[in-house]
Amino acid sequence: ESDKCFECDDSIHKKSHPIQNVIYLTDSWWQSVNGEENVSIRLNLEAEFHFTHLIIKFKTFRPAAMVIERSADFGRSWRPYRFFAQNCSRTFPQVSSGSLRHNNDVICEERYSDIEPSTDGEVIYKVLDPAIHVKDPYGLDIQELLRITNLRINLTKLNTLGDDLLDRRSDVLQKYYFAIKELVVRGSCFCYGHASECAPVPGVSARGPGMIHGRCVCKHKTEGLNCERCRDFHHDLPWSPAEALEPHTCRECECHGHASSCHFDMAVYLATGNSSGGVCDLCLHNTMGRNCESCRPFYYKDPQRDPRDPQVCRPCDCDPVGSLEGGVCDGHTDLDLGQISGQCRCKDNVRGLRCDDCKDGFYGLSLSDPQGCQPCSCDPRGIVLMAAPCDQISGDCSCKRYVTGRYCDQCLPGFWGLSDHVSGCRSCDCDVGGALHNR
Ligand SMILES: *[C@@H]1O[C@H](CO)[C@@H](O)[C@H](O)[C@H]1NC(C)=O
Ligand SMILES: *[C@@H]1O[C@H](CO)[C@@H](O)[C@H](O)[C@H]1NC(C)=O
Numbered sequence: 001e002s003d004k005c006f007e008c009d010d011s012i013h014k015k016s017h018p019i020q021n022v023i024y025l026t027d028s029w030w031q032s033v034n035g036e037e038n039v040s041i042r043l044n045l046e047a048e049f050h051f052t053h054l055i056i057k058f059k060t061f062r063p064a065a066m067v068i069e070r071s072a073d074f075g076r077s078w079r080p081y082r083f084f085a086q087n088c089s090r091t092f093p094q095v096s097s098g099s100l101r102h103n104n105d106v107i108c109e110e111r112y113s114d115i116e117p118s119t120d121g122e123v124i125y126k127v128l129d130p131a132i133h134v135k136d137p138y139g140l141d142i143q144e145l146l147r148i149t150n151l152r153i154n155l156t157k158l159n160t161l162g163d164d165l166l167d168r169r170s171d172v173l174q175k176y177y178f179a180i181k182e183l184v185v186r187g188s189c190f191c192y193g194h195a196s197e198c199a200p201v202p203g204v205s206a207r208g209p210g211m212i213h214g215r216c217v218c219k220h221k222t223e224g225l226n227c228e229r230c231r232d233f234h235h236d237l238p239w240s241p242a243e244a245l246e247p248h249t250c251r252e253c254e255c256h257g258h259a260s261s262c263h264f265d266m267a268v269y270l271a272t273g274n275s276s277g278g279v280c281d282l283c284l285h286n287t288m289g290r291n292c293e294s295c296r297p298f299y300y301k302d303p304q305r306d307p308r309d310p311q312v313c314r315p316c317d318c319d320p321v322g323s324l325e326g327g328v329c330d331g332h333t334d335l336d337l338g339q340i341s342g343q344c345r346c347k348d349n350v351r352g353l354r355c356d357d358c359k360d361g362f363y364g365l366s367l368s369d370p371q372g373c374q375p376c377s378c379d380p381r382g383i384v385l386m387a388a389p390c391d392q393i394s395g396d397c398s399c400k401r402y403v404t405g406r407y408c409d410q411c412l413p414g415f416w417g418l419s420d421h422v423s424g425c426r427s428c429d430c431d432v433g434g435a436l437h438n439r
């Protein structure tokens with residue numbers, strides 16, 4: 001440029017050096033206000049990323065001190081990654097300047113803050129130092145270290161050509177500024193192993209080759225920008241990051257078509273020996289249970305219908321005269337428990353699916369009778385053993401051939417001696433010569 005010593009001015013296009021210049025490759029650069037230290041550059045990412053390294057290429061001298069910090073919660077809280085200074089113990093006395101032992105140690109490094117070179121100097125930061133062996137790259141500590149939503153670079157001290165040694169007044173600093181040509185941030189979108197590609201977040205336009213976007217194209221029935229949860233209605237297993245041999249695919253809840261949402265319940269999951277933890281919400285069609293698999297009280301499962309049929313639960317049909325418990329019935333068939341789907345709870349002397357019949361030996365079904373029916377009072381000697389002892393409704397007993405009376409306790413005229421005999425009574429057999437009649 002011919003115009004060598006102009007003032008940097010962001011309101012004049014030709015004299016401005018906006019921050020965009022460091023991201024989109026241009027011939028120009030970003031430049032800070034002359035003489036200002038403690039300048040910070042903040043990069044807001046569109047989602048959560050796995051950050052691996054940062055390369056900053058400076059147009060002029062590298063800073064005499066700087067800090068790289070990150071946030072994993074969209075800028076609410078920040079933690080430092082690394083400090084850089086020409087003299088760490090002087091500039092950052094609180095930070096260790098020893099060598100790195102663990103990847104998550106926060107240290108201060110001196111090698112990137114020299115005044116040399118005066119142009120094109122770089123600062124390189126790698127989150128995982130290649131010299132440090134990582135036992136478990138999927139371990140929580142490593143994952144925590146890599147996750148970022150924002151990156152901040154604080155340029156805290158200007159390098160000067162020694163003319164500030166005696167006097168660091170701002171008029172001396174006025175000749176100096178920070179200037180960056182290029183900022184390379186490398187990493188990948190962060191999908192917990194549930195995606196193999198990433199697309200732009202809604203509202204973010206795809207710009208330039210090599211730009212990684214933040215919205216994971218989720219597989220394994222997961223969803224979210226980072227595939228960080230199971231898809232709706234897929235909560236039968238707990239969400240979990242994918243592993244090399246086990247994708248931990250989210251599983252659909254089984255609600256038999258009677259619910260449209262479900263949730264995961266850890267207690268249920270543990271109780272089933274880790275096989276199923278999905279609980280259906282708001283079962284419809286008179287169903288209930290964590291899989292909407294049974295019928296609500298006062299309904300029973302129609303064995304003729306498919307369990308997914310909206311009509312599968314039918315209202316109990318109990319005769320109020322012979323039923324107990326207000327007409328509740330067995331919800332399903334369970335022979336071990338002696339339950340038959342639709343069977344009403346009958347009073348003691350009542351039977352039938354609807355409880356509308358007297359048991360054998362009883363008659364006179366009645367609402368006011370707590371037992372439902374009363375016992376037939378037939379004379380056991382006079383009744384036919386093959387049939388019900390008495391009429392269910394009238395209570396009349398069924399008498400043997402030569403027996404009569406409501407209770408079958410009398411012999412017919414001309415017969416006598418009621419007994420267990422097959423005909424009940426014996427004929428009088430009076431001699432027609434001597435008897436007036438056969439009685
Ligand atoms: C930058 O911040 C440090 C520490 O807060 C302070 O000592 C220094 O004076 C500041 N520099 C300028 C130029 O404001
Ligand atoms: C760094 O600063 C400390 C404290 O001011 C000083 O004692 C030390 O000599 C300096 N080191 C170098 C290499 O200048």
Ligand SMILES: *[C@@H]1O[C@H](CO)[C@@H](O)[C@H](O)[C@H]1NC(C)=O
Pocket residue numbers: 038039040067069080154
């Ligand atoms: C970096 O700069 C920001 C904003 O200027 C400030 O809030 C923060 O405390 C600085 N971080 C460090 C480690 O000095």
Ligand SMILES: *[C@@H]1O[C@H](CO)[C@@H](O)[C@H](O)[C@H]1NC(C)=O
Pocket residue numbers: 270273274
């Ligand atoms: C079941 O899952 C829980 C929670 O994920 C886990 O702590 C436990 O070890 C698992 N039990 C079995 C038998 O796999």
